Amino acid sequence: MTDFQMSLIAAGGVFVVGVISYNKWQEYKARKSVERAFSSDHDDVLMRADGTLTSRQEPVLDLGVAPAGEGVVLEPSLGTAGIADEAAPAAPAAPVHLPGAAPDTPPAELAESLVDPLIDCLIPLALELPARGDKLLPVLQKLRRIGNKPVHFIGLHVNGDWEPIVHGGVYTKLQAGVQMATRTTSLNELEYSELVTRLRPLADEIGAEPELPDMIEAVGEARNLHKFVAGHDAQLGVNLRSNGAPWAMATLIGALENQGFDVRPDGRFAMPDGEGGVLFTLSTNVTLGSDTTSKLTLLLDVPCVAPARDGFGKMVACAKALVQRLDATIVDDYDQPLLDAALDEISGQVQEFYQEMEAADIPAGSTRALRLFS
Structure with a gap:
């Protein structure tokens, strides 16, 4: 058997793995959708998509927004008239470090640098309900890299701005970005399949629905980007x-x-x-x-x-x-x-x-x- 034939067989095997992974992902999403629909165990069941509470009378959601220009949203607090708010103060937001970014970079600008459409494979994640950064961060930390490609997440804050996910934030949508190329390699079919596999339990844990891009297109873009990097x-x-x-x-x-x-x-x-x-x-x-x-x-x-x-x-x-x-x-x-x-x-x-x-x-x-x- 010639080297060319062996290469074709190997490429076909990688493609089959990607297709199988994608099909399994679709089956998984359908099953989990049914499970969630009939499950009573939901987080923040009183919270609407806009971050406000439903008509239940006792609590009132107070979103404390920082003054214009500071770009930081304070931890929402639940309180009632005449009753002291006993909630513990929010943990301080962990600083986000990115090469070349100044320490005082605005959150919206930092978000654009973390998840960049030119160099990242973008994956929108629709949340079933608004979620707090305190809950999201421990889960998202489980997916930091695919191979040697960094993975970043940003969130659409209830104030309407995209920002790095931090403690104290409340988010209605998420977006993941997987860097498509480094100095040494580009995102390939096996890494994409690994991404799909690892994203399954993560998305289910936070109640999110990923919108995965086409594998062939994503890998093709990654190869083109790596050609530029290598050159x-x-x-x-x-x-x-x-x-x-x-x-x-x-x-x-x-x-x-x-x-x-x-x-x-x-x-x-x-x-x-x-x-x-x-x-x-x-x-x-x-x-x-x-x-x-x-x-x-x-x-x-x-x-x-x-x-x-x-x-x-x-x-x-x-x-x-x-x-x-x-x-x-x-x-x-x-x-x-x-x-x-x-x-x-x-x-x-x-x-x-x-x-x-x-x-x-x-x-x-x-x-x-x-x-x-x-």
Whole structure:
């Protein structure tokens, strides 16, 4: 049997697995719909879809909304006239960390970065009843990754805004986003089948109905995205070679720290950008226990640094400063001297690279780029 025939058989097997998983998912949804219809065990049975209570008289739902511009909704409290509200205060919302996002990013903007239609496979989840973030978060934490692809969830708050799901929020709809590509792989048929399988019990536990996209279309989009990522996974290196004896590590570390580098646990050095990010890194090209080295490598992760930060220009400037400090020569990977003309040519190529990423709506250094190239 030829390799081509074996490839066809393998591809057919993957497709069959996906179809079977999808059919089983449909059967599962139908069965659970019937079970829920005849079950009396529902959470928040007095709450309508708009977040208000039904006509039962005792409690009144008081949605405390933060002042305009703060983008945070307080925990709803149930109270009655003349009766003190004994409910415990809501737990503080856990901060959502996303590469490239500022700490004070508005919730709506953060939600767009977490579940991004350009780089994520989107899965709407219709909730049977409004649900509190306190109940949703422990369940959603069970699905954080599919393979090496991160999974994020956002919710439509009762105030009408999409936001990251937090303690104290009440949500009428959810949306999941599975990142379609990373530096190494794209979302494939087996991972999609795993997603469907793992989403079944999760959706049932929170009373949600997922709207799954077509597997073939989702996988096709993922492959196209990965082609872009692979074609723009550029890292530029500039080497420094000692003109004399190898540098003693103890002396070298002090010189690099004076130049502004931060020491990493893995033995690499990072040049901070002044806002919590990294402009470029430096490797000593030897193990942590080595006493000396005769070559340093400065490395720029091009798609992860915004053009405005001029990562390549600052890396070259740093290399030239180290030339004077360490008595070194700037060389390429073949140990040939890198002259200013060659460095200027590379700088022009970097600018063209940035223009390509901008045209693809994945600007270098953006949250979108940092997610794809992390």
